[in-house]
Amino acid sequence: MAEIKADTTSDYNVLVPQPGVPDAKPPKPKRVASLDIFRGLTVALMILVDDAGGEWPMIGHAPWNGCNLADFVMPFFLFIVGMAIPLALKRIPNRRLAVTKVLVRTLKLLFWGLLLQGGFSHAPDELTYGVDMRHIRWCGILQRIALAYLVVALVEIFTKSTQAEDLESTQLSIFKLYYWHWLVGACILIIYMALLYGIYVPDWKFTVHNPDSINNGKTFTVACGVRGKLDPPCNAVGYIDREVLGINHMYKRPAWRRSEACNDNSPYEGPFRTNAPSWCYAHFEPEGILSSISAIISTIIGLHFGHVLVNMQGHPSRLKHWLFMGLALLVSGIILHFTHAIPLNKQLYTLSYVCVTSGAAALVFSAFYIMVDIWGFKYLFLPFKWIGMNAMLVYVMAAEGIFAAFINGWYYDSPHNTLVYWIQKHIFIEVWHSKRVGILLYVIFAEILFWAVVAGVLHQLGIYWKL
Incomplete structure:
Protein backbone atom coordinates (compact mmCIF):
# COMPACT_ATOMS: atom_id res chain seq x y z
CA MET A 1 0.00 0.00 0.00
CA ALA A 2 1.32 3.45 -0.88
CA GLU A 3 1.95 5.69 2.11
CA ILE A 4 1.47 9.43 2.19
CA LYS A 5 3.34 11.39 4.83
CA ALA A 6 2.38 14.81 6.07
CA ASP A 7 5.04 17.50 5.64
CA THR A 8 5.34 19.13 9.02
CA THR A 9 7.15 22.13 7.53
CA SER A 10 4.12 23.04 5.44
CA ASP A 11 2.05 26.18 5.81
CA TYR A 12 -0.61 24.53 3.68
CA ASN A 13 -1.52 20.88 3.42
CA VAL A 14 -4.47 19.48 1.52
CA LEU A 15 -5.78 16.09 0.56
CA VAL A 16 -4.47 15.26 -2.92
CA PRO A 17 -5.90 12.01 -4.35
CA GLN A 18 -3.16 9.54 -5.22
CA PRO A 19 -3.52 6.97 -7.98
CA GLY A 20 -3.44 3.38 -6.73
CA VAL A 21 -4.10 4.19 -3.06
CA PRO A 22 -7.00 2.17 -1.57
CA ASP A 23 -9.84 4.11 0.02
CA ALA A 24 -10.06 1.84 3.09
CA LYS A 25 -7.84 4.07 5.20
CA PRO A 26 -8.05 7.83 4.64
CA PRO A 27 -4.60 9.19 3.77
CA LYS A 28 -3.02 12.00 5.71
CA PRO A 29 -2.94 15.38 3.99
CA LYS A 30 0.21 16.08 2.03
CA ARG A 31 1.90 19.25 0.86
CA VAL A 32 0.75 20.49 -2.54
CA ALA A 33 4.00 20.13 -4.48
CA SER A 34 2.68 21.95 -7.56
CA LEU A 35 2.10 25.13 -5.54
CA ASP A 36 5.68 25.05 -4.20
CA ILE A 37 6.97 24.50 -7.73
CA PHE A 38 4.88 27.36 -9.10
CA ARG A 39 6.22 29.65 -6.38
CA GLY A 40 9.77 28.53 -7.09
CA LEU A 41 9.30 29.16 -10.81
CA THR A 42 8.03 32.67 -10.06
CA VAL A 43 11.04 33.51 -7.87
CA ALA A 44 13.35 32.13 -10.58
CA LEU A 45 11.59 34.28 -13.18
CA MET A 46 12.08 37.34 -10.98
CA ILE A 47 15.83 36.68 -10.77
CA LEU A 48 16.00 36.06 -14.52
CA VAL A 49 14.16 39.19 -15.65
CA ASP A 50 15.82 41.47 -13.08
CA ASP A 51 19.39 40.39 -13.75
CA ALA A 52 19.21 39.52 -17.46
CA GLY A 53 16.48 41.94 -18.55
CA GLY A 54 18.98 44.70 -19.25
CA GLU A 55 20.64 42.60 -21.96
CA TRP A 56 17.38 40.97 -23.08
CA PRO A 57 14.74 43.75 -22.94
CA MET A 58 12.09 41.50 -24.49
CA ILE A 59 11.89 39.65 -21.15
CA GLY A 60 12.05 42.83 -19.05
CA HIS A 61 9.07 44.98 -18.13
CA ALA A 62 7.16 46.53 -21.01
CA PRO A 63 7.96 50.27 -21.11
CA TRP A 64 4.25 51.07 -20.90
CA ASN A 65 1.40 49.20 -22.63
CA GLY A 66 1.96 45.52 -23.35
CA CYS A 67 2.98 42.48 -21.36
CA ASN A 68 6.47 40.96 -21.36
CA LEU A 69 7.74 38.02 -19.31
CA ALA A 70 8.69 40.23 -16.35
CA PHE A 377 6.81 13.99 -12.32
CA LYS A 378 7.93 15.83 -9.18
CA TYR A 379 11.64 15.01 -9.52
CA LEU A 380 11.77 16.85 -12.84
CA PHE A 381 10.96 20.09 -11.05
CA LEU A 382 12.91 19.63 -7.81
CA PRO A 383 15.00 22.82 -8.23
CA PHE A 384 11.83 24.91 -8.43
CA LYS A 385 10.29 23.03 -5.50
CA TRP A 386 13.32 23.71 -3.30
CA ILE A 387 13.27 27.41 -4.21
CA GLY A 388 9.53 27.55 -3.57
CA MET A 389 9.88 26.05 -0.10
CA ASN A 390 12.49 28.68 0.82
CA ALA A 391 11.20 31.49 -1.37
CA MET A 392 11.89 34.32 1.09
CA LEU A 393 15.53 33.31 1.48
CA VAL A 394 16.12 33.12 -2.27
CA TYR A 395 14.22 36.36 -2.85
CA VAL A 396 16.34 38.29 -0.35
CA MET A 397 19.70 36.74 -1.18
CA ALA A 398 19.36 36.45 -4.96
CA ALA A 399 16.55 38.63 -6.30
CA GLU A 400 17.48 41.53 -4.01
CA GLY A 401 21.21 40.88 -4.45
CA ILE A 402 22.16 40.73 -0.77
CA PHE A 403 24.47 37.73 -1.18
CA ALA A 404 26.10 39.22 -4.30
CA ALA A 405 26.63 42.46 -2.38
CA PHE A 406 28.41 40.54 0.39
CA ILE A 407 30.69 38.85 -2.15
CA ASN A 408 31.34 42.19 -3.89
CA GLY A 409 32.45 43.57 -0.54
CA TRP A 410 35.60 41.49 -0.88
CA TYR A 411 37.60 42.91 -3.77
CA TYR A 412 41.20 43.26 -4.90
CA ASP A 413 42.48 46.75 -5.68
CA SER A 414 39.18 47.90 -7.27
CA PRO A 415 35.53 47.47 -6.22
CA HIS A 416 34.89 46.09 -9.73
CA ASN A 417 37.55 43.40 -9.30
CA THR A 418 35.46 40.88 -7.36
CA LEU A 419 34.62 37.20 -7.59
CA VAL A 420 31.19 37.98 -9.03
CA TYR A 421 32.57 40.09 -11.88
CA TRP A 422 35.41 37.60 -12.49
CA ILE A 423 32.96 34.70 -12.85
CA GLN A 424 30.72 36.71 -15.18
CA LYS A 425 33.61 37.77 -17.39
CA HIS A 426 35.89 34.72 -17.53
CA ILE A 427 33.49 31.77 -17.14
CA PHE A 428 30.50 33.04 -19.08
CA ILE A 429 31.01 36.16 -21.22
CA GLU A 430 34.47 35.40 -22.67
CA VAL A 431 33.68 31.73 -23.25
CA TRP A 432 30.63 32.60 -25.36
CA HIS A 433 32.15 35.79 -26.83
CA SER A 434 28.87 37.53 -26.12
CA LYS A 435 27.87 39.67 -23.17
CA ARG A 436 24.17 39.01 -23.78
CA VAL A 437 24.52 35.23 -23.86
CA GLY A 438 27.09 35.23 -21.06
CA ILE A 439 24.90 37.24 -18.68
CA LEU A 440 21.88 35.05 -19.46
CA LEU A 441 23.82 31.85 -18.71
CA TYR A 442 25.36 33.42 -15.60
CA VAL A 443 21.92 34.22 -14.22
CA ILE A 444 20.59 30.72 -15.01
CA PHE A 445 23.51 28.72 -13.63
CA ALA A 446 25.35 30.94 -11.14
CA GLU A 447 22.24 32.44 -9.59
CA ILE A 448 19.04 30.43 -10.14
CA LEU A 449 20.57 26.94 -10.17
CA PHE A 450 23.06 27.85 -7.42
CA TRP A 451 20.29 28.99 -5.08
CA ALA A 452 18.16 25.98 -6.00
CA VAL A 453 20.98 23.75 -4.75
CA VAL A 454 21.39 25.85 -1.59
CA ALA A 455 17.64 25.69 -0.95
CA GLY A 456 17.73 21.92 -1.54
CA VAL A 457 20.48 21.48 1.05
CA LEU A 458 18.55 23.61 3.54
CA HIS A 459 15.42 21.55 2.83
CA GLN A 460 17.30 18.37 3.70
CA LEU A 461 18.37 20.03 6.95
CA GLY A 462 14.83 21.21 7.67
CA ILE A 463 15.80 24.89 7.59
CA TYR A 464 13.27 27.38 6.18
CA TRP A 465 12.89 31.16 6.30
CA LYS A 466 9.21 31.88 6.89
CA LEU A 467 7.38 35.09 7.63
Whole structure:
Protein backbone atom coordinates (compact mmCIF):
# COMPACT_ATOMS: atom_id res chain seq x y z
CA MET A 1 0.00 0.00 0.00
CA ALA A 2 1.32 3.45 -0.88
CA GLU A 3 1.95 5.69 2.11
CA ILE A 4 1.47 9.43 2.19
CA LYS A 5 3.34 11.39 4.83
CA ALA A 6 2.38 14.81 6.07
CA ASP A 7 5.04 17.50 5.64
CA THR A 8 5.34 19.13 9.02
CA THR A 9 7.15 22.13 7.53
CA SER A 10 4.12 23.04 5.44
CA ASP A 11 2.05 26.18 5.81
CA TYR A 12 -0.61 24.53 3.68
CA ASN A 13 -1.52 20.88 3.42
CA VAL A 14 -4.47 19.48 1.52
CA LEU A 15 -5.78 16.09 0.56
CA VAL A 16 -4.47 15.26 -2.92
CA PRO A 17 -5.90 12.01 -4.35
CA GLN A 18 -3.16 9.54 -5.22
CA PRO A 19 -3.52 6.97 -7.98
CA GLY A 20 -3.44 3.38 -6.73
CA VAL A 21 -4.10 4.19 -3.06
CA PRO A 22 -7.00 2.17 -1.57
CA ASP A 23 -9.84 4.11 0.02
CA ALA A 24 -10.06 1.84 3.09
CA LYS A 25 -7.84 4.07 5.20
CA PRO A 26 -8.05 7.83 4.64
CA PRO A 27 -4.60 9.19 3.77
CA LYS A 28 -3.02 12.00 5.71
CA PRO A 29 -2.94 15.38 3.99
CA LYS A 30 0.21 16.08 2.03
CA ARG A 31 1.90 19.25 0.86
CA VAL A 32 0.75 20.49 -2.54
CA ALA A 33 4.00 20.13 -4.48
CA SER A 34 2.68 21.95 -7.56
CA LEU A 35 2.10 25.13 -5.54
CA ASP A 36 5.68 25.05 -4.20
CA ILE A 37 6.97 24.50 -7.73
CA PHE A 38 4.88 27.36 -9.10
CA ARG A 39 6.22 29.65 -6.38
CA GLY A 40 9.77 28.53 -7.09
CA LEU A 41 9.30 29.16 -10.81
CA THR A 42 8.03 32.67 -10.06
CA VAL A 43 11.04 33.51 -7.87
CA ALA A 44 13.35 32.13 -10.58
CA LEU A 45 11.59 34.28 -13.18
CA MET A 46 12.08 37.34 -10.98
CA ILE A 47 15.83 36.68 -10.77
CA LEU A 48 16.00 36.06 -14.52
CA VAL A 49 14.16 39.19 -15.65
CA ASP A 50 15.82 41.47 -13.08
CA ASP A 51 19.39 40.39 -13.75
CA ALA A 52 19.21 39.52 -17.46
CA GLY A 53 16.48 41.94 -18.55
CA GLY A 54 18.98 44.70 -19.25
CA GLU A 55 20.64 42.60 -21.96
CA TRP A 56 17.38 40.97 -23.08
CA PRO A 57 14.74 43.75 -22.94
CA MET A 58 12.09 41.50 -24.49
CA ILE A 59 11.89 39.65 -21.15
CA GLY A 60 12.05 42.83 -19.05
CA HIS A 61 9.07 44.98 -18.13
CA ALA A 62 7.16 46.53 -21.01
CA PRO A 63 7.96 50.27 -21.11
CA TRP A 64 4.25 51.07 -20.90
CA ASN A 65 1.40 49.20 -22.63
CA GLY A 66 1.96 45.52 -23.35
CA CYS A 67 2.98 42.48 -21.36
CA ASN A 68 6.47 40.96 -21.36
CA LEU A 69 7.74 38.02 -19.31
CA ALA A 70 8.69 40.23 -16.35
CA ASP A 71 5.14 41.57 -16.17
CA PHE A 72 3.82 38.16 -15.13
CA VAL A 73 5.97 37.91 -11.99
CA MET A 74 4.00 40.17 -9.62
CA PRO A 75 0.54 38.77 -10.56
CA PHE A 76 1.89 35.23 -10.20
CA PHE A 77 3.08 36.03 -6.67
CA LEU A 78 -0.30 37.53 -5.76
CA PHE A 79 -2.15 34.57 -7.26
CA ILE A 80 0.01 32.16 -5.21
CA VAL A 81 -0.56 34.19 -2.04
CA GLY A 82 -4.30 33.97 -2.64
CA MET A 83 -4.18 30.21 -3.22
CA ALA A 84 -2.23 29.62 -0.02
CA ILE A 85 -4.61 31.61 2.22
CA PRO A 86 -7.46 29.06 2.52
CA LEU A 87 -4.95 26.22 2.78
CA ALA A 88 -3.22 27.90 5.71
CA LEU A 89 -6.21 29.37 7.53
CA LYS A 90 -8.24 26.13 7.44
CA ARG A 91 -5.83 24.81 10.08
CA ILE A 92 -6.57 27.74 12.46
CA PRO A 93 -10.12 27.37 13.81
CA ASN A 94 -9.79 30.28 16.25
CA ARG A 95 -10.64 33.58 14.55
CA ARG A 96 -8.66 35.74 16.99
CA LEU A 97 -5.53 33.64 16.52
CA ALA A 98 -5.97 33.75 12.75
CA VAL A 99 -6.26 37.55 12.74
CA THR A 100 -3.18 37.84 14.94
CA LYS A 101 -1.14 35.65 12.60
CA VAL A 102 -2.29 37.65 9.57
CA LEU A 103 -1.41 40.98 11.19
CA VAL A 104 2.01 39.78 12.32
CA ARG A 105 2.84 38.40 8.88
CA THR A 106 1.69 41.64 7.25
CA LEU A 107 3.98 43.70 9.49
CA LYS A 108 6.90 41.41 8.68
CA LEU A 109 6.28 41.82 4.96
CA LEU A 110 6.12 45.61 5.32
CA PHE A 111 9.35 45.68 7.34
CA TRP A 112 11.31 43.62 4.84
CA GLY A 113 9.80 45.55 1.93
CA LEU A 114 10.95 48.89 3.31
CA LEU A 115 14.37 47.53 4.20
CA LEU A 116 15.01 45.90 0.84
CA GLN A 117 13.31 48.32 -1.56
CA GLY A 118 13.00 51.51 0.44
CA GLY A 119 16.53 52.54 -0.49
CA PHE A 120 18.48 51.48 2.62
CA SER A 121 20.18 48.58 0.84
CA HIS A 122 22.29 49.53 -2.20
CA ALA A 123 22.99 45.93 -3.22
CA PRO A 124 24.66 44.47 -5.12
CA ASP A 125 26.93 46.98 -6.87
CA GLU A 126 27.24 49.92 -4.49
CA LEU A 127 29.20 49.07 -1.36
CA THR A 128 27.22 51.49 0.79
CA TYR A 129 23.99 51.49 2.75
CA GLY A 130 21.60 53.96 4.31
CA VAL A 131 18.70 56.05 3.01
CA ASP A 132 17.84 59.73 3.06
CA MET A 133 14.36 59.79 4.59
CA ARG A 134 13.43 62.64 2.23
CA HIS A 135 13.71 60.15 -0.64
CA ILE A 136 12.78 56.79 0.89
CA ARG A 137 10.58 54.65 -1.36
CA TRP A 138 7.46 53.70 0.58
CA CYS A 139 6.04 51.19 -1.89
CA GLY A 140 7.50 48.01 -3.35
CA ILE A 141 6.93 44.35 -4.12
CA LEU A 142 6.60 43.06 -0.56
CA GLN A 143 4.51 46.06 0.48
CA ARG A 144 2.02 45.30 -2.31
CA ILE A 145 1.94 41.64 -1.32
CA ALA A 146 1.39 42.70 2.30
CA LEU A 147 -1.63 44.86 1.39
CA ALA A 148 -3.21 42.19 -0.81
CA TYR A 149 -2.56 39.46 1.77
CA LEU A 150 -4.01 41.54 4.62
CA VAL A 151 -7.22 42.44 2.80
CA VAL A 152 -7.90 39.01 1.31
CA ALA A 153 -6.94 37.07 4.45
CA LEU A 154 -9.24 39.20 6.62
CA VAL A 155 -12.07 38.75 4.12
CA GLU A 156 -11.46 35.01 4.26
CA ILE A 157 -11.48 34.98 8.08
CA PHE A 158 -14.60 37.09 8.60
CA THR A 159 -16.68 35.52 5.82
CA LYS A 160 -15.62 31.93 6.41
CA SER A 161 -18.45 29.58 5.47
CA THR A 162 -19.70 26.87 7.80
CA GLN A 163 -20.98 24.73 4.92
CA ALA A 164 -19.58 21.30 4.25
CA GLU A 165 -16.38 21.15 2.23
CA ASP A 166 -17.55 18.86 -0.56
CA LEU A 167 -18.58 20.46 -3.81
CA GLU A 168 -18.62 17.55 -6.23
CA SER A 169 -22.20 18.26 -7.24
CA THR A 170 -21.88 21.41 -9.38
CA GLN A 171 -19.11 23.73 -10.46
CA LEU A 172 -21.25 26.77 -9.61
CA SER A 173 -21.71 25.82 -5.96
CA ILE A 174 -18.25 27.07 -5.02
CA PHE A 175 -19.13 30.54 -6.31
CA LYS A 176 -22.26 30.49 -4.16
CA LEU A 177 -20.34 29.27 -1.14
CA TYR A 178 -17.85 32.13 -1.34
CA TYR A 179 -19.97 34.86 -2.92
CA TRP A 180 -18.73 37.43 -0.37
CA HIS A 181 -15.24 37.27 -1.82
CA TRP A 182 -16.54 38.12 -5.26
CA LEU A 183 -18.62 40.97 -3.87
CA VAL A 184 -15.49 42.41 -2.28
CA GLY A 185 -13.62 41.98 -5.57
CA ALA A 186 -16.43 43.74 -7.46
CA CYS A 187 -16.37 46.65 -5.01
CA ILE A 188 -12.59 46.96 -5.39
CA LEU A 189 -12.91 46.93 -9.18
CA ILE A 190 -15.62 49.61 -9.13
CA ILE A 191 -13.55 51.86 -6.87
CA TYR A 192 -10.45 51.37 -9.02
CA MET A 193 -12.24 52.05 -12.33
CA ALA A 194 -14.06 55.08 -10.91
CA LEU A 195 -10.81 56.63 -9.69
CA LEU A 196 -8.80 55.66 -12.79
CA TYR A 197 -11.25 57.22 -15.23
CA GLY A 198 -12.93 59.80 -13.02
CA ILE A 199 -10.12 61.74 -11.33
CA TYR A 200 -9.07 65.03 -12.94
CA VAL A 201 -5.29 65.17 -13.38
CA PRO A 202 -3.98 68.76 -13.35
CA ASP A 203 -0.64 70.06 -14.59
CA TRP A 204 2.22 69.12 -12.29
CA LYS A 205 5.84 70.03 -11.58
CA PHE A 206 8.88 68.15 -10.38
CA THR A 207 12.55 68.86 -9.72
CA VAL A 208 15.31 66.50 -10.84
CA HIS A 209 17.46 65.23 -7.94
CA ASN A 210 20.26 63.33 -9.67
CA PRO A 211 23.90 64.47 -9.29
CA ASP A 212 24.83 62.48 -12.41
CA SER A 213 22.30 64.28 -14.61
CA ILE A 214 22.91 67.54 -16.47
CA ASN A 215 19.38 68.48 -15.40
CA ASN A 216 20.12 68.11 -11.68
CA GLY A 217 18.20 70.78 -9.80
CA LYS A 218 16.11 71.73 -12.83
CA THR A 219 12.33 72.00 -12.46
CA PHE A 220 10.06 70.68 -15.22
CA THR A 221 6.35 71.26 -15.79
CA VAL A 222 4.13 68.53 -17.25
CA ALA A 223 0.96 69.73 -18.98
CA CYS A 224 -2.11 67.57 -18.29
CA GLY A 225 -5.47 69.04 -17.35
CA VAL A 226 -7.32 65.89 -18.43
CA ARG A 227 -9.53 63.13 -17.05
CA GLY A 228 -9.50 59.39 -17.86
CA LYS A 229 -6.17 59.30 -19.71
CA LEU A 230 -3.97 56.19 -19.43
CA ASP A 231 -0.78 57.65 -20.93
CA PRO A 232 2.44 57.91 -18.85
CA PRO A 233 2.32 61.56 -17.71
CA CYS A 234 -1.39 62.16 -17.10
CA ASN A 235 -2.95 59.06 -15.51
CA ALA A 236 -4.75 58.97 -12.17
CA VAL A 237 -2.41 56.28 -10.77
CA GLY A 238 0.62 58.57 -10.93
CA TYR A 239 -1.40 61.58 -9.77
CA ILE A 240 -2.60 59.86 -6.59
CA ASP A 241 0.92 58.66 -5.77
CA ARG A 242 2.39 62.15 -6.29
CA GLU A 243 -0.24 63.68 -4.04
CA VAL A 244 -0.17 61.07 -1.27
CA LEU A 245 3.38 59.71 -1.31
CA GLY A 246 5.23 62.63 -2.86
CA ILE A 247 7.20 62.30 -6.08
CA ASN A 248 10.51 62.00 -4.20
CA HIS A 249 9.24 58.82 -2.52
CA MET A 250 8.45 57.05 -5.79
CA TYR A 251 10.50 54.67 -7.96
CA LYS A 252 13.37 56.54 -9.61
CA ARG A 253 13.89 54.33 -12.69
CA PRO A 254 10.44 53.53 -14.13
CA ALA A 255 10.18 51.29 -17.16
CA TRP A 256 8.89 54.16 -19.30
CA ARG A 257 12.48 55.47 -19.49
CA ARG A 258 13.02 52.76 -22.16
CA SER A 259 10.04 53.86 -24.26
CA GLU A 260 10.51 55.27 -27.78
CA ALA A 261 9.25 58.65 -26.62
CA CYS A 262 12.12 58.94 -24.14
CA ASN A 263 14.98 56.77 -25.33
CA ASP A 264 17.08 56.61 -28.50
CA ASN A 265 17.97 52.95 -27.80
CA SER A 266 14.46 51.74 -26.98
CA PRO A 267 13.70 49.11 -25.73
CA TYR A 268 17.25 49.06 -24.27
CA GLU A 269 18.49 51.43 -21.58
CA GLY A 270 20.28 54.44 -22.98
CA PRO A 271 20.49 58.23 -23.06
CA PHE A 272 17.30 60.22 -23.43
CA ARG A 273 16.41 61.82 -26.73
CA THR A 274 17.40 65.47 -27.04
CA ASN A 275 13.71 66.30 -27.50
CA ALA A 276 12.42 63.83 -24.89
CA PRO A 277 9.27 65.06 -23.12
CA SER A 278 9.76 66.37 -19.60
CA TRP A 279 7.92 63.46 -17.91
CA CYS A 280 10.69 61.07 -19.01
CA TYR A 281 12.84 62.51 -16.21
CA ALA A 282 10.16 62.05 -13.54
CA HIS A 283 9.64 59.25 -11.03
CA PHE A 284 6.75 56.79 -11.25
CA GLU A 285 5.70 54.15 -8.74
CA PRO A 286 4.85 50.78 -10.38
CA GLU A 287 3.67 49.43 -7.01
CA GLY A 288 1.68 52.52 -6.08
CA ILE A 289 -1.54 53.06 -4.16
CA LEU A 290 -4.28 52.81 -6.80
CA SER A 291 -2.55 50.05 -8.77
CA SER A 292 -2.11 48.07 -5.54
CA ILE A 293 -5.84 48.32 -4.90
CA SER A 294 -6.44 46.76 -8.31
CA ALA A 295 -3.78 44.13 -7.56
CA ILE A 296 -5.93 42.79 -4.72
CA ILE A 297 -8.20 41.29 -7.39
CA SER A 298 -5.37 39.00 -8.53
CA THR A 299 -5.16 37.67 -4.97
CA ILE A 300 -8.93 37.18 -4.76
CA ILE A 301 -8.80 35.10 -7.95
CA GLY A 302 -5.99 33.04 -6.43
CA LEU A 303 -8.10 32.66 -3.28
CA HIS A 304 -10.89 31.16 -5.37
CA PHE A 305 -8.50 28.63 -6.89
CA GLY A 306 -7.36 27.73 -3.38
CA HIS A 307 -10.97 27.11 -2.38
CA VAL A 308 -11.35 24.77 -5.34
CA LEU A 309 -8.28 22.86 -4.18
CA VAL A 310 -9.62 22.57 -0.62
CA ASN A 311 -13.26 21.82 -1.39
CA MET A 312 -13.26 19.71 -4.54
CA GLN A 313 -11.86 16.26 -3.88
CA GLY A 314 -11.34 14.91 -7.39
CA HIS A 315 -8.68 15.79 -9.96
CA PRO A 316 -11.16 16.04 -12.89
CA SER A 317 -13.50 18.45 -11.08
CA ARG A 318 -10.61 20.67 -9.95
CA LEU A 319 -8.99 20.80 -13.36
CA LYS A 320 -12.27 21.41 -15.17
CA HIS A 321 -12.94 24.43 -12.99
CA TRP A 322 -9.39 25.80 -13.15
CA LEU A 323 -8.95 25.39 -16.89
CA PHE A 324 -12.32 26.87 -17.80
CA MET A 325 -11.85 29.87 -15.54
CA GLY A 326 -8.23 30.37 -16.61
CA LEU A 327 -9.13 30.35 -20.31
CA ALA A 328 -12.10 32.67 -19.71
CA LEU A 329 -9.88 35.20 -17.91
CA LEU A 330 -7.15 34.99 -20.53
CA VAL A 331 -9.51 35.46 -23.48
CA SER A 332 -11.37 38.30 -21.73
CA GLY A 333 -8.15 40.20 -21.10
CA ILE A 334 -6.90 39.72 -24.66
CA ILE A 335 -10.22 40.97 -26.07
CA LEU A 336 -10.14 44.07 -23.83
CA HIS A 337 -6.60 44.85 -24.99
CA PHE A 338 -6.89 44.27 -28.71
CA THR A 339 -10.24 46.04 -29.00
CA HIS A 340 -8.49 49.05 -27.38
CA ALA A 341 -11.12 49.10 -24.63
CA ILE A 342 -8.58 48.70 -21.79
CA PRO A 343 -4.88 48.22 -22.62
CA LEU A 344 -2.63 45.71 -20.94
CA ASN A 345 -0.55 47.77 -18.52
CA LYS A 346 1.41 46.51 -15.54
CA GLN A 347 2.25 50.02 -14.28
CA LEU A 348 -1.45 50.88 -13.98
CA TYR A 349 -2.54 47.30 -13.17
CA THR A 350 -5.47 47.57 -15.57
CA LEU A 351 -8.42 45.14 -15.69
CA SER A 352 -7.18 43.53 -18.91
CA TYR A 353 -3.80 43.00 -17.24
CA VAL A 354 -5.48 41.36 -14.22
CA CYS A 355 -7.42 39.02 -16.51
CA VAL A 356 -4.51 38.01 -18.76
CA THR A 357 -1.99 37.44 -15.97
CA SER A 358 -4.46 35.68 -13.65
CA GLY A 359 -5.59 33.47 -16.52
CA ALA A 360 -1.98 32.66 -17.33
CA ALA A 361 -1.29 31.88 -13.65
CA ALA A 362 -4.29 29.53 -13.60
CA LEU A 363 -3.11 27.65 -16.68
CA VAL A 364 0.52 27.41 -15.54
CA PHE A 365 -0.51 26.12 -12.12
CA SER A 366 -2.92 23.63 -13.71
CA ALA A 367 -0.09 22.34 -15.91
CA PHE A 368 2.13 21.82 -12.87
CA TYR A 369 -0.74 20.16 -11.00
CA ILE A 370 -1.21 17.68 -13.85
CA MET A 371 2.49 16.90 -14.24
CA VAL A 372 3.37 16.78 -10.54
CA ASP A 373 0.33 15.91 -8.43
CA ILE A 374 -1.36 13.62 -10.97
CA TRP A 375 1.39 12.16 -13.16
CA GLY A 376 4.01 12.24 -10.38
CA PHE A 377 6.81 13.99 -12.32
CA LYS A 378 7.93 15.83 -9.18
CA TYR A 379 11.64 15.01 -9.52
CA LEU A 380 11.77 16.85 -12.84
CA PHE A 381 10.96 20.09 -11.05
CA LEU A 382 12.91 19.63 -7.81
CA PRO A 383 15.00 22.82 -8.23
CA PHE A 384 11.83 24.91 -8.43
CA LYS A 385 10.29 23.03 -5.50
CA TRP A 386 13.32 23.71 -3.30
CA ILE A 387 13.27 27.41 -4.21
CA GLY A 388 9.53 27.55 -3.57
CA MET A 389 9.88 26.05 -0.10
CA ASN A 390 12.49 28.68 0.82
CA ALA A 391 11.20 31.49 -1.37
CA MET A 392 11.89 34.32 1.09
CA LEU A 393 15.53 33.31 1.48
CA VAL A 394 16.12 33.12 -2.27
CA TYR A 395 14.22 36.36 -2.85
CA VAL A 396 16.34 38.29 -0.35
CA MET A 397 19.70 36.74 -1.18
CA ALA A 398 19.36 36.45 -4.96
CA ALA A 399 16.55 38.63 -6.30
CA GLU A 400 17.48 41.53 -4.01
CA GLY A 401 21.21 40.88 -4.45
CA ILE A 402 22.16 40.73 -0.77
CA PHE A 403 24.47 37.73 -1.18
CA ALA A 404 26.10 39.22 -4.30
CA ALA A 405 26.63 42.46 -2.38
CA PHE A 406 28.41 40.54 0.39
CA ILE A 407 30.69 38.85 -2.15
CA ASN A 408 31.34 42.19 -3.89
CA GLY A 409 32.45 43.57 -0.54
CA TRP A 410 35.60 41.49 -0.88
CA TYR A 411 37.60 42.91 -3.77
CA TYR A 412 41.20 43.26 -4.90
CA ASP A 413 42.48 46.75 -5.68
CA SER A 414 39.18 47.90 -7.27
CA PRO A 415 35.53 47.47 -6.22
CA HIS A 416 34.89 46.09 -9.73
CA ASN A 417 37.55 43.40 -9.30
CA THR A 418 35.46 40.88 -7.36
CA LEU A 419 34.62 37.20 -7.59
CA VAL A 420 31.19 37.98 -9.03
CA TYR A 421 32.57 40.09 -11.88
CA TRP A 422 35.41 37.60 -12.49
CA ILE A 423 32.96 34.70 -12.85
CA GLN A 424 30.72 36.71 -15.18
CA LYS A 425 33.61 37.77 -17.39
CA HIS A 426 35.89 34.72 -17.53
CA ILE A 427 33.49 31.77 -17.14
CA PHE A 428 30.50 33.04 -19.08
CA ILE A 429 31.01 36.16 -21.22
CA GLU A 430 34.47 35.40 -22.67
CA VAL A 431 33.68 31.73 -23.25
CA TRP A 432 30.63 32.60 -25.36
CA HIS A 433 32.15 35.79 -26.83
CA SER A 434 28.87 37.53 -26.12
CA LYS A 435 27.87 39.67 -23.17
CA ARG A 436 24.17 39.01 -23.78
CA VAL A 437 24.52 35.23 -23.86
CA GLY A 438 27.09 35.23 -21.06
CA ILE A 439 24.90 37.24 -18.68
CA LEU A 440 21.88 35.05 -19.46
CA LEU A 441 23.82 31.85 -18.71
CA TYR A 442 25.36 33.42 -15.60
CA VAL A 443 21.92 34.22 -14.22
CA ILE A 444 20.59 30.72 -15.01
CA PHE A 445 23.51 28.72 -13.63
CA ALA A 446 25.35 30.94 -11.14
CA GLU A 447 22.24 32.44 -9.59
CA ILE A 448 19.04 30.43 -10.14
CA LEU A 449 20.57 26.94 -10.17
CA PHE A 450 23.06 27.85 -7.42
CA TRP A 451 20.29 28.99 -5.08
CA ALA A 452 18.16 25.98 -6.00
CA VAL A 453 20.98 23.75 -4.75
CA VAL A 454 21.39 25.85 -1.59
CA ALA A 455 17.64 25.69 -0.95
CA GLY A 456 17.73 21.92 -1.54
CA VAL A 457 20.48 21.48 1.05
CA LEU A 458 18.55 23.61 3.54
CA HIS A 459 15.42 21.55 2.83
CA GLN A 460 17.30 18.37 3.70
CA LEU A 461 18.37 20.03 6.95
CA GLY A 462 14.83 21.21 7.67
CA ILE A 463 15.80 24.89 7.59
CA TYR A 464 13.27 27.38 6.18
CA TRP A 465 12.89 31.16 6.30
CA LYS A 466 9.21 31.88 6.89
CA LEU A 467 7.38 35.09 7.63
